[in-house]
Amino acid sequence: MPTLTATNSLFTKLATIEPHIGNTPLLRIEGFHDNENVQIFAKLEWKQLSGSVKARAAYNIIKNAISENKLTPDKILLDASSGNTGIAYATIGKELGLNVTILLPENASSERKDILKSLGAEIIYTSKFGGTDEAQDAAKELAERYPEKYFYADQYSNENNWKAHYHGTAEEIIHEKPQLDYFIAGLGTTGTFVGTSRKLKEYNTNIQTIALQPDFALHALEGWKHLETVTVPKIYDETIADRILEVNTLISHQYIAKFYEYYGFPISPSSAANIAGAVQLAKQIEKGTIITILPDNADKYGDVIKKII
Secondary structure, three states: OOOHHHHHHHHHHHHHHHHHOOOOOEEEEOOOOOOOOEEEEEEEOOOOHHHEOHHHHHHHHHHHHHHOOOOOOOOEEEEEOOOHHHHHHHHHHHHHOOEEEEEEEOOOOHHHHHHHHHOOOEEEEEOOOOHHHHHHHHHHHHHHHOOOOEEEOOOOOOHHHHHHHHHHHHHHHHHHOOOOOEEEEEOOOOHHHHHHHHHHHHHOOOOEEEEEEEOOOOOOOOOOOOHHHOOOOOOOOOOOOOEEEEEOHHHHHHHHHHHHHHHOOOEOHHHHHHHHHHHHHHOOOOOEEEEEEEOEEOOOOOHHHHHHO
16 A cells, blocks of 8 residues: 555656646647638647647646556556557656556557657557457456456546646737637647637637548558547547548648748658648638647658658
């Protein structure tokens, strides 16, 4: 049984991590559409601990689990991930002295695997054909078999996922661009879209929230969900989106090259897909300010990005 001193030590360490979560800069996206009455801005989410948007959800999940005594020094944090959330868990876990086990599809990039290993996380590989759905099933089975050993974070069902964006991402957007008209983002765990949209709707009911998903089940946008053909995350709220637009993988890859040419640094397929969706929206409206999210840069994608740029 963990001591009170050990738990208090975790809270002390959490306090030192918190300043490195969120508070990401906003970049104006220029040169990708010709509608002078539309502005697109994007939050650079890799400018925080662990290098991706997933730091927000991972930190909030861990913080609340410790507060509720569900995650203690004698338990292992367990979850399924396509990579970025796993890296966020492992980064925070290392700082806190907690063990982390990640169920990871075997086709995750070698960079993600190497980062997880370097952070001391245990990786249990699942089939590339089953994606994160199979990884979730395997994680749940493991947690049910050894409840005394694991804290199952379950990012796809954990409400602290979307709440991280409700209290963090959305508040930052409101502070930075209070006159925004549209928020648009891709669906993965759906936490970013649901949490941010929910708060923005409360702030101003006129703000339109648009969800993005791949246009085909067999896409190559790692971490994204094609809702009609996958297990829909429990935290997803279908009433939040004013509409859903579809994004093509090849077009998204073209935006990686365009972004690199314009800004001089490469971004991930997910970030490029969000830009592609925002540009698609810009062509459909007369005027307005659009905010989107760039979940991560290209650091974890290696050869995929090299072939594009």
